[in-house]
Amino acid sequence: EVQLVQSGAEVMKPGHSLRISCKGSGYSFTRHWIAWVRQMPGKGLEWMGSIYPGDSDTRYSPSFQGQVTISADESISTAYLQWSSLKASDTAMYYCARLEGMGYCTGGECSTKWFDPWGQGTLVTVSS
Amino acid sequence: QSVLTQPPSASGTPGQRVTISCSGSSSNIGSNTVNWYQQLPGTAPILLIYNNNQRPSGVPDRFSGSKSGTSASLAISGLQSEDEADFYCAAWDDSLNGPVFGGGTKLTVL
Numbered sequence: 124e125v126q127l128v129q130s131g132a133e134v135m136k137p138g139h140s141l142r143i144s145c146k147g148s149g150y151s152f153t154r155h156w157i158a159w160v161r162q163m164p165g166k167g168l169e170w171m172g173s174i175y176p177g178d179s180d181t182r183y184s185p186s187f188q189g190q191v192t193i194s195a196d197e198s199i200s201t202a203y204l205q206w207s208s209l210k211a212s213d214t215a216m217y218y219c220a221r222l223e224g225m226g227y228c229t230g231g232e233c234s235t236k237w238f239d240p241w242g243q244g245t246l247v248t249v250s251s
Numbered sequence: 252q253s254v255l256t257q258p259p260s261a262s263g264t265p266g267q268r269v270t271i272s273c274s275g276s277s278s279n280i281g282s283n284t285v286n287w288y289q290q291l292p293g294t295a296p297i298l299l300i301y302n303n304n305q306r307p308s309g310v311p312d313r314f315s316g317s318k319s320g321t322s323a324s325l326a327i328s329g330l331q332s333e334d335e336a337d338f339y340c341a342a343w344d345d346s347l348n349g350p351v352f353g354g355g356t357k358l359t360v361l
Contacts, residue, residue, distance in 0.1 A: 239298040
């Protein structure tokens with residue numbers, strides 16, 4: 124069974140650093156992109172960025188570039204999302220998800236990779 | 252404000268058919284396929300529809316997807332109380348060079 128298991132909830136103070144994790148199992152970890160998605164309280168889903176563990180190629184949404192760092196350790200099939208200085212506005216649920224699909228194009232339409240499966244989520248609360 | 256536009260809410264009674272729309276532009280839905288996700292209360296999202304109209308194994312055929320031009324739709328027939336959830340559309344955006352989501356639609360089964 125393909126599974127992503129995330130680290131537990133965190134309560135942090137502003138200005139502190141944090142790294143949360145996402146461990147993959149049941150598939151070849153190095154051959155699939157892993158994405159991080161933010162969901163602020165009562166809000167929708169936002170793509171933050173993705174990493175290809177096979178070569179650590181990393182892409183960021185412009186909204187999150189410079190605000191977080193995404194990394195991966197293929198030896199333990201784990202992806203990470205980290206902050207160097209948390210803000211209260213970072214309070215949210217964070218999900219990791221595997222990106223699936225071939226990304227091919229045909230007839231003027233390209234196939235969007237899909238997120239499947241998702242991790243269970245990591246709640247990050249930043250408060251003084 | 253989300254790149255893809257969805258109605259914030261939708262509702263129906265058990266057994267009814269409900270549709271949820273997702274509107275985009277030429278840089279996303281107009282040139283890339285659409286995926287749909289269901290998020291039950293208090294849980295992580297799950298994949299519901301991929302490549303516009305494909306259902307993963309285990310998803311009932313009551314759920315169907317379609318796309319035309321720069322818009323897509325999710326249809327749910329034979330509505331059941333357990334369908335009450337938030338639904339999100341998503342597509343690759345060529346301008347952003349990344350995936351974008353709709354704002355989500357909260358489905359209520361009356």
